[in-house]
Amino acid sequence: MRIVILGSGNVATQLALSLKAIGEEIVQVYSPNLTNANNLAEKVAASAISNLAAINTKAELYIISVKDDAISAVAAELNHVNGLVVHTSGTTDLSILSDQVKRAGVFYPLQTFSKSRNVSFRHIPICLEAEEQDLILLRELAGKLSSKVYELDGEKRKVLHLAAVFACNFPNHLYALANQILQQHNLDFDIVRPLIAETADKVMVNLPDNVQTGPAIRGDERTMDKHLKMLSNLPELQEIYQTLSNSIKITHK
Structure with missing residues (x-):
């Protein structure tokens, strides 16, 4: 699966590394700071961008992993992509994406992350939310990463x-x-x-x-x-x- 990572912080870093390790293709990493984007992109053999106008529109999955108050602004720049757009937040409603993009979901890993400390996702709970067809895609991906996959709505x-x-x-x-x-x-x-x-x-x-x-x-x-x-x-x-x-x-x- 071709995946774009939007963010370069703790969660984005560990998720990108783990997805790469299970054979997924990270095609692009976005960060408003190009140095940060490059640092992560080099680790996962992806291209780096600091301008969302240069987003790869051919990916199947776009993972927004930024501060909660920045999710909406990033999503607004993805309204033209056909792939599934998800965020990794525990407290942000799905509607912040579904109001702006064609296909929306949540891919929330419940763990504390640091850039410098690599973790195995095998036993990390991953919480999903999406429409049924997109949920199938997320279940398959999450199942490759973790043995603990849950479907939770926004309130839970x-x-x-x-x-x-x-x-x-x-x-x-x-x-x-x-x-x-x-x-x-x-x-x-x-x-x-x-x-x-x-x-x-x-x-x-x-x-x-x-x-x-x-x-x-x-x-x-x-x-x-x-x-x-x-x-x-x-x-x-x-x-x-x-x-x-x-x-x-x-x-x-």
């Missing part, structure tokens, strides 16, 4: 994205705050990495509620008071600590 996809923020973005920020606390006392983040790994491993085989530990679930007010006093010079962390501890206590009342 938004719920999934919200849950993903709680499951991924917030915990990573808490790791950053933990590192901040450690650095203030000349301790290395490596010390807590095994703890993070074990916590993640446990929820792979258990529901999170069933493996919750710590002073809040034990009702250990004495320890929590000590922790809050230790954070007296960091009131924003005090607030986060109190809010999360209260949430744990309420959940496990």
Whole structure:
């Protein structure tokens, strides 16, 4: 299948590399920054463009993988192509495409991506939405990449994205705050990495509620008071600590 990648960020990069690896033909990479377009295009043997007027109109699939607020502007430049146009957003309605292009769909991989860290798509959930005929094409492509393919409408996809923020973005920020606390006392983040790994491993085989530990679930007010006093010079962390501890206590009342 001839595919055009519109975007050069984290998702676009990993998706382009993985599609190339399974034998799909990436014919073109677009980015408003030509250097970024070239960097990705070289990795997948594609041509690079920075002007949508130069878009290849013969591709079967156009994957828009840009910031959510830029999807509409990119789609507006694709109203003349006959191929299927999809976006990779978890929170953007299909209508932002279907109102502008001939054939529209969603191809949303649920994972955290970085340009520098290659990932296997084999177990990454890919969420699809499209009209039935185009859904067949997307199912076939997604099935080549992943063993976990789901058909979700826009509302369920938004719920999934919200849950993903709680499951991924917030915990990573808490790791950053933990590192901040450690650095203030000349301790290395490596010390807590095994703890993070074990916590993640446990929820792979258990529901999170069933493996919750710590002073809040034990009702250990004495320890929590000590922790809050230790954070007296960091009131924003005090607030986060109190809010999360209260949430744990309420959940496990």
